[in-house]
Amino acid sequence: MTKAPRRLGLAVLTLFAAVLAGCDPETSDTGSTADVASLATASAAPSASASGAAGNGRPQLRLDMNEDEKQRLWNTYNYCLRDHGVRELKERSAGAPKGSGIISLDQSGEPKAAYVACADKLPLQPPELDEEKNPNYASQWNDYVQCLRGRGMKIHSLPDGSGWTYDDGVDDPSGGLEGAVYDKAEKECTLEAFRGKK
Structure with missing residues (x-):
């Protein structure tokens, strides 16, 4: 196999x-x-602040971040997408762990304007993982x-x-x-x- x-x-x-x-x-x-x-590779900024924000405004994931820290950054991005018109899959969101803030979104990539509006909130992968x-x-x-x-x-x-x-x-x-x-x-x-x- x-x-x-x-x-x-x-x-x-x-x-x-x-x-x-x-x-x-x-x-x-x-x-x-x-x-x-x-x-996943992204055009990471050359430097990131201690708060995890990259020089271009996008949050920078770090190798040493715990799962809660990473999840907060992803939640911020996903809530932005939802607030700009990406459809939330409410039944799936309801299945997320209570208090996690995790929401489930439609994966169609529409409306494109939402992804443009939220681009500065999309977390960058750690630069060490970028070839x-x-x-x-x-x-x-x-x-x-x-x-x-x-x-x-x-x-x-x-x-x-x-x-x-x-x-x-x-x-x-x-x-x-x-x-x-x-x-x-x-x-x-x-x-x-x-x-x-x-």
């Missing part, structure tokens, strides 16, 4: 997409699946994959460095880790590899 390649941040990005869309990542309207993801901004990305990516392997993941880097895939013969879709154990390993390996801490 051929497994699809994955990219760094799959758990985080897929989780955000699923939570914000209020649906299972395997059935989201975006067409993404739980087995394939690419690292174009991080000159050490390739070696740090390999360190990341090796870290996950050290935690029990049965994976290896693709030859072109575009992601990772499961080792031959691995039929376990989790690749050896799943749920909270995978989330913890992914976060710790990201910090270890991309902050240069071993």
